[in-house]
Amino acid sequence: xxxxxxxxxxxxxxxxxxxxxSLEPAxxxxxxxxxxxxxxxxxxxxxxxxxxxxxxxxxxxxxxQGANVLQTEQDFFDLTWAYLLRCKAQGVVHTEPFFDPQxxxxxxxxxxxxxxxxxxxxxxxxxxxxxSSYLILxxxxxxxxxxxxxxxxxxxxxxxxxxxxxxxxSEMGHPPEKFQRVFAKARAKGFKTVAHAGEEGPPxxxxxxxxxxxxxxIDHGVRAxxxxxxxxxxxxxxxxxxxxxxxxTRLKVFADMxxxxxxxxxxxxxxxxxxxxxxxxxxxxxxxxxxxxxxxLAMSPAQARQLAINxxxxxxxxxxxxxxxx
Ligand code: HPA
Ligand code: ZN
Numbered sequence: 408x409x410x411x412x413x414x415x416x417x418x419x420x421x422x423x424x425x426x427x428x429s430l431e432p433a434x435x436x437x438x439x440x441x442x443x444x445x446x447x448x449x450x451x452x453x454x455x456x457x458x459x460x461x462x463x464x465x466x467x468x469x470x471x472q473g474a475n476v477l478q479t480e481q482d483f484f485d486l487t488w489a490y491l492l493r494c495k496a497q498g499v500v501h502t503e504p505f506f507d508p509q510x511x512x513x514x515x516x517x518x519x520x521x522x523x524x525x526x527x528x529x530x531x532x533x534x535x536x537x538x539s540s541y542l543i544l545x546x547x548x549x550x551x552x553x554x555x556x557x558x559x560x561x562x563x564x565x566x567x568x569x570x571x572x573x574x575x576x577s578e579m580g581h582p583p584e585k586f587q588r589v590f591a592k593a594r595a596k597g598f599k600t601v602a603h604a605g606e607e608g609p610p611x612x613x614x615x616x617x618x619x620x621x622x623x624x625i626d627h628g629v630r631a632x633x634x635x636x637x638x639x640x641x642x643x644x645x646x647x648x649x650x651x652x653x654x655x656t657r658l659k660v661f662a663d664m665x666x667x668x669x670x671x672x673x674x675x676x677x678x679x680x681x682x683x684x685x686x687x688x689x690x691x692x693x694x695x696x697x698x699x700x701x702x703x704l705a706m707s708p709a710q711a712r713q714l715a716i717n718x719x720x721x722x723x724x725x726x727x728x729x730x731x732x733x
Pocket of ligand 1: 425684
């Protein structure tokens with residue numbers, strides 16, 4: 408069996424995927440036409456050509472602009488469904504995607520429109536594709552904690568449709584502790600919590616996500632590698648890191664895939680997982696992320712299998728379901 412087939416047949420969970428980041432250029436064009444929106448790009452090739460980033464903020468500027476084509480419940484359904492078909496093709500049996508409500512509510516789209524479109528696609532995937540999912544509501548950290556509180560309030564009528572809250576967008580200058588109170592409130596309401604930390608930000612942000620936000624998982628977390636004490640804690644407590652290799656190289660967190668530290672972390676006993684982050688922008692879905700590790704870091708089949716097992720273990724699935732998949 409070749410490596411692509413081997414990776415595809417491994418049952419995997421994806422734990423770090425922004426639905427807005429799965430908006431492929433072709434669908435962006437289609438939705439722009441359907442909604443009478445003029446894009447600043449002549450064609451699909453021009454959209455792809457614009458995806459040159461030198462850091463996280465460069466990417467976010469283009470990502471938020473792309474999300475403007477999403478207007479109706481059907482648009483959110485189509486976006487989510489297209490992603491789920493990719494999951495099916497690549498052996499992703501369970502996914503815990505993020506959505507960024509503020510990206511949409513701040514331009515006048517109602518929370519109800521987006522949650523209904525997304526949830527309908529997730530439900531259909533369960534019955535038609537055999538893919539289970541838990542949704543994660545992510546707060547934008549460049550906005551205020553007050554705005555995050557308002558978003559959580561707005562979401563409460565739909566509380567059975569998401570399992571966790573998260574924290575994403577511009578990391579530098581927006582440390583986790585800025586959101587300490589809203590995360591405490593979300594936990595008190597019974598939600599799981601995750602946060603992006605240690606992508607561009609320092610190891611101190613990972614400490615803060617753990618100690619101030621009490622998160623269940625760290626999204627990215629690759630800069631933890633710089634702090635031996637933090638590495639030991641991640642190992643001792645088996646705190647999952649949702650690592651996104653292609654994202655990290657496209658956003659210059661690592662200069663080259665051959666510099667990526669994920670397999671070193673894996674071999675040291677950190678609970679690392681492989682994910683695609685924003686696949687439409689970074690050049691690949693979860694299988695392409697595994698393949699990049701094989702091609703640039705000589706990932707072995709045993710390491711690939713361990714990464715896939717980690718993804719199931721680090722998910723929010725009940726233990727019985729985890730065991731039945733692994
Ligand atoms: N980091 C922070 N915010 C994001 C990302 C990311 O990788 N992708 C989408 N929003
Ligand atoms: Zn992310």
